[in-house]
Amino acid sequence: MPPDASPSRHQRADGAFELAFGPSPRGTALRHLFQQAPLRILFPxxxxxxxxTAAILNCAGGLAGxxxxxQSVRLEAGARATVCTAAAEKVYRSLGPDSRIETTLSLGAGAWLEWLPQETILFDGARLARGMRTVLEPGARLLAAEMLVFGRAARGERMAAGMVFDRWRLHxxxxxxxxxxxxxxxxxxxxxxxxxxGAEALATLLLAAPGVEAHRDLLRGMPALAPGAMTLPRPGLLLARWLGRATEVRRAAGAAIAALRAAALEQPARLPRLWTT
Incomplete structure (x- = not known):
């Protein structure tokens, strides 16, 4: 290498999106959309x-170190929306730096949001630093779920190296x-x-809504598709977690999402279509 030449640098992705929905005479309407590659938002x-429904698509196919x-989603008072990913997110093996994801959800009074991305698959050697901050105004409802898969389960790979730091804050x-x-x-x-x-996957589901005590009993009465537990951290807040084989954890979380959509959000008792297509 010539003395004045600098080492090559890896190209890094810096993606972003901002979504805002508000009420209209015909129901909830899109108010604002900003997107920056490699993130794209589709509206099936x-x-x-x-x-x-807003579908998040990572055109790069995954995240490298x-x-x-x-990611930012804002709902005005009375608005309703579902946000999913078009497919599972993949976090590849890192050469050192972290892959970072920051999410902000803001719900106005009486609004409700389904934040239901599909699973995040952590390759062996992946380094993920992820944070989600949610702000709820009076009467807002939130159904949020996240699932981590520790290695490519279909290939029998387990995550033996790397790092995960995943934080949630609900205000x-x-x-x-x-x-x-x-x-x-x-x-x-x-x-x-x-x-x-030795668990392959971990799923977390959070419901903030009135009457969650009855919803906890609903989940406890469902078939145990994967090892899990439900609790009420405080009034109006339901937390459920599952830990086990990736396919079983996905089925358990999916069944709970479908049941809570009907019980808490007056939606059909089924998964969003993106989960099943």
């Missing part, structure tokens, strides 16, 4: 009687309602009997 026709995504009119973080600096803990006991 919703099923009859369902609110607008050093890539960053910024309401009276301040912080719930805070949680998964800090996994050493994927070796996945195999520990006092850690994840």
């Amino acid at each position: 026709d919703p099923e009859p009687g369902e609110p607008p 050093g890539d960053a995504l910024r 309401g009119p009276e301040g912080l309602l719930w805070a949680d973080a998964l800090d996994l600096p050493d994927p070796g803990r996945l195999a520990s009997p006092f850690g994840f006991a």
Whole structure:
């Protein structure tokens, strides 16, 4: 290499989107859209009687070390919307830097949002730093789910190296309602009997809505498709988690989402179409 030549640098993705919905005489309408490659937002026709659906698409096919995504969804008072991903997100093996995802959800008074991305698949050696911050105004409802798969389960790969730091913050009119973080600096803990006991996947589901006590009993009465548990961290907040084989965790989370859509959001008891196509 010539003395004045600098080492080559890897190209990094810096994707973003901003979505805003508001009420209109014909129902919820799109108010604002900004998108920056590699992120794109598609709007498939919703099923009859369902609110607008926004599909997040990563045109790069996945995230490499050093890539960053910024995601923002805002609902005006009374608006309703569903946001999903078009497919599972993939986080590839990193050469050192973290793959970063930051999400902000803002719900106006009486609005409700389904934040239902499909699973995030962590390749062996992936480094993911992800955060989600949600702000709810009075009367707002949120059904949110995230699923992590530790390795490419279909290939029998397990995540043996890398890092995961995944944090959630939920704010309401009276301040912080719930805070949680998964800090996994050493994927070796996945195999520990006092850690994840060899589980392939982890799914988290959060419902903020009135009457969640009855919804907890609903989930507890469903068939146990994967090892899991439900709790009420505080009034108006339901938390469910599943840990186990990737296919079983996805089925369990999917069944819970379908049941809660009907019970808490007055939607058909089925998964969004993007989950099944």
